[in-house]
Amino acid sequence: MSSFQPPSLLFNAPSYWRQVAISLPALWTSLHLDIGHTKAGNTQESVPINSPAMLTCFLERSAKRTLRVSIAVAKRGTISTFQPLLDILMQTCSCWISLKMTGDLERLSESHFLNHYGTPQLPKLEKVELEGPFDILRPCSDLPAGLKLQDAIERNAPHLSSISLRNLRTFTRKQFSWDRITHLEVDDYTQLDILMVLRQCTRLDTLVLHHDGFISLTSQLQDAKPVEVGSLRKLRIPSTSVLTLGHQYERLSSYLILPRLVHLELSNVRHGQTLDPILMLLARSKCNIETIEVHMRYLMDVTIEDFLQFTPHTKRLILRGHWVLGHIFDCIASDDDMLVPELEHLSVLFTDISELSSPTNGVPTISPPLAQILRAAKALPNLKTLHVECFDEAFDADLIPELENISPGTVSTCIVARKTSCYTNGLPYKQYYLKHMAEILSHVLVKGNTQRYRDGSYQSIWENLSLFGLVLRDLESFNDWDNGELEASYIFLSWDFS
Template structure:
C-alpha cells in the first residue's frame, strides 16, 4: 500500500476515533445529569413523604450507609424502636406509637430490604403499641376481611407482648363496626387502652362486653364538649366492665357515670373538665384509690347538694384550676399535695382542707402564696416546694423569719427539703440565718434541713454577686452537708 493511502486510512481512523469519543462524552454527560436528577429525586421524595425525623433517618441510613446490615440484630432492633413516630396530638401527646401508615415505622421497615423486614418482624417491642385513627383509615382497610388480616398479622408480630391500644374513633357510621371488631379481637391482649373522641361512637355502640383480663390503664377522652348528660339505652356502657386488673383511669370531659367501671380495683385517677359532683363520686366509689389528679373542675346545678366525702386511703392529690372542690373533701391519709389554683375562694376552700389534712401531710407543692398560719399547722411536713414565690418580697421575708428556728421553733419542725422557684434572686442575711438555724437536728426531735434550692426562672441574670458574709456562710453550710443550690434551672 502506498504512503498516501496509508496516511488517508490513518486520518479516517483518527476522525472516527474523535467522533466515537465525542459520542461517549455526550453519553457520559447525559449519565451524569441523569444520576444528579436521580439523586435529587431520591433525596427529596422521602423528605416530603416522611414527616418524622425517625423515618427520615431510616431512609438516609439505608440510602447512604449499607454497613447497618453488619450490626448485630439486637442493636438494629434497638435503633428501630427509636424510629417509632412520636405524636403531638391533644389526647396522646408525647407518646411513641406504631401505626398502619406504610410511610412510618414499623410498617416502613418491612419494605426496605429482606434483612430489615426479618429484623422488624422478629422485634415484638415494635408492635406492642398500636395507634389507629379511624377518622383517616381508608375504607378498604376497614372492610371485615382486610381488618381481620391486619389484626392477625399484628398480633403474630407482637407475640406474647401485652398491647397498648390507642384509638381515635370516627364519626362515620360506616366505621362504627370497626371499633367493635378491634376491641373484640385485641381485648384479651390489651394492657393499656386509650379511646379518643368517644362522643362520636358512644350512642352507636351496641353494648357488647369484651373481656379485658390484662387491662391496667384506661383513658376515655371526649371532644371539647363535656359528656355528662347523655341519654343512652343500656346505660351505663359496659365496654370495660370486665377488667379485674384495672389500676389507672383517666377521664377527659367524660362523665364517670356513663361507663361501668370496676371502681373497687382503681388505684390512680385523673379527671379533666369534670364537674365537682363527678369528682366526689369517683372518690366515693373507689375505696382503694391512692393517687388522684383533678384539672379544670367546675360546678353544675347540683353542686350545692353534693355530700362531702372522706377518703381513708388517698395519699397523693393534685388539683389545678378551681379550688372549690376542696370544700367537699377530707383526706386523713393524705401525704402529698400539689396545687396550682385560681385565687378566688382559696381562703374559704383550700385552707380549711389543709388544716383538716395537716396531720398526715408530708410533701406540699404550691403555686399559690399560702398563709403562714396554715403552714404552721403542718407539723409533719418534710418537703415544701413553692413556685413563683418571689413576686412578694414582703411575704418571703416573713416566711424566712418564721423559718428561723431561733425565733419560731415550732414552725415546720420536720421540714427537710425546701425549694423555691421565682423570677428574682433573693440571698440575704434573713435567709442565711434561717438556714443556719436548721443545719442540725435538735434534741427534742426537730429535723435538720438537708436540701435548699432556689431556682431562678428564665430571664433572671445568670450572674449574681453575694455579699461576702452571706457567701461564706452558705459555703460553710454546704461544707457541713447541706445540699444548697441557688441559680437558674439546670438543663438535663
C-alpha cells in the same frame, strides 16, 4: 422511637453506637401513632407506603416486651385509611402496659378499635389515659365512643389500676370496677359524680382533680354525706373561686375526709381564688401532711405562707410559679417563729417548662430570689436536698456556687441555671425584669380594681398587699427607668384600698 432519645439524635451518633442502640429491645418500648394526619394541600389522602413496614420493624425490635402505646386521632382525614396500621398494632395488645388515646375519639369508633378484633385480651394493661377533643366553644359531649372504649378496656384489662379521663363525661355513665383503681385523674365532672365514684374507691391512692368540679347547688347535695376515702395518700386539687363561697353553694372539699393524706398538691393558686375550703378539709381529716406542692401565678406568697402555718410538720415543700418572691423564705429563716421547721426537702421551680418556653402563654417568669433562698436553706436544721431553677443572668446569679455548696456531705443540691435569652426573647435580664415587674403590678391592680366584685380578686390582693411594698422598693433600687415603665409601676397610687 427510642424511649430515651428523640429519633433524630440517633442519626447523629457514630454508626457503631447507632447499631448498638437499635439492637437493644429495651429502647423500643414506647410507640406513638398519629391517626388521620395529612399534609396541608393534599387532595388525596394516603398512608406513607413504608408505614406498615416501619411499624412491623418497631414491634419486632421490641421483642414482645411490654409496650407503652399512644394514639392521637386527628379531626380530619379518613380514618379507615389507617386501619392496616391498627391491624398490625392490635396483634401486640397482650403486651401493652399502658394505653393513651387523645383527640377525636368519636372518630376512632369508625375503625371499630378494640371491638373490631373480637374480644382482645389486655392482660398486662395497668394504665389508661383517654382525652377527648377540647373545644372552648362547646361543652364536652358524652362521647359514646369514649364510653365504648372505657367499657371494652375494663372488660378485657383485669389488672387496670390507673385511669385518666379528660374532656370526657363518661366515667359515671355505667357501672365500673372502681374498687380496683388506685390512680384516678379527671377534669370534667360534677361534684355529685365524683362523690358517687369516691364512695366505691376502696383502694384509691392518688386523686388528681384539674378543677373543682361543676358546681352543685346545696339543694342537690343536701342528702349527700361526707365521703371518707381511707386509702387516699396523694391529692391534687385546685384552689376555689372566692365567688362560689356562699350559702347557695357547697364545694367538693366540704364532703371529703382523707385521714391518710400525706401529699397535697395545690394548683391554680391565683388572685380571685382561696385556699380556705382546703384548710377546712385538712382540719376535718386530721391528717399529717408531709409533702406540699404549690402551683401559683404571682403575688400570692402571703396566702401560701398562711396556709403553711397550718401544716407545721411538712417535710417536703415544692414551690412552682412564674414569680416566687422572698416572703416565704424570709418566714422560714425567721428567728421568732420559723415556718415549716421540720422541712427536709426544698424545691423552688419554674412552672411547667413547655409553658415557660411558650412565647404566647402571656405570663412572664421571674427568676426566684437566691439570697433569701440561701438564708432559708442555712436556717433549716434538717435540710437534706435543695433544688432551685433560676436564670443564668439573674441579679443574684453569683450566689449559685454558694447554693451548690451550702453544706457539702449533708445537703444534696441541684441548682439549674437556665439560659436567660431562651425565655426572654433575647432581652437582657435587667430590661426583661423591669418591664415585666411593671406589667404584672399593672395587671393585678387594674384587674382587681375593675373586677373586685366580679371574680373576688380584691380580697386576695388585700391579703397579699404587703408584697406590693416589697416589689416597689425593689423597683426603686434601679435608677435607669424610662417614663413608660415608671408610670406603669406607680399605677398603685391611683388605687383605692378603702
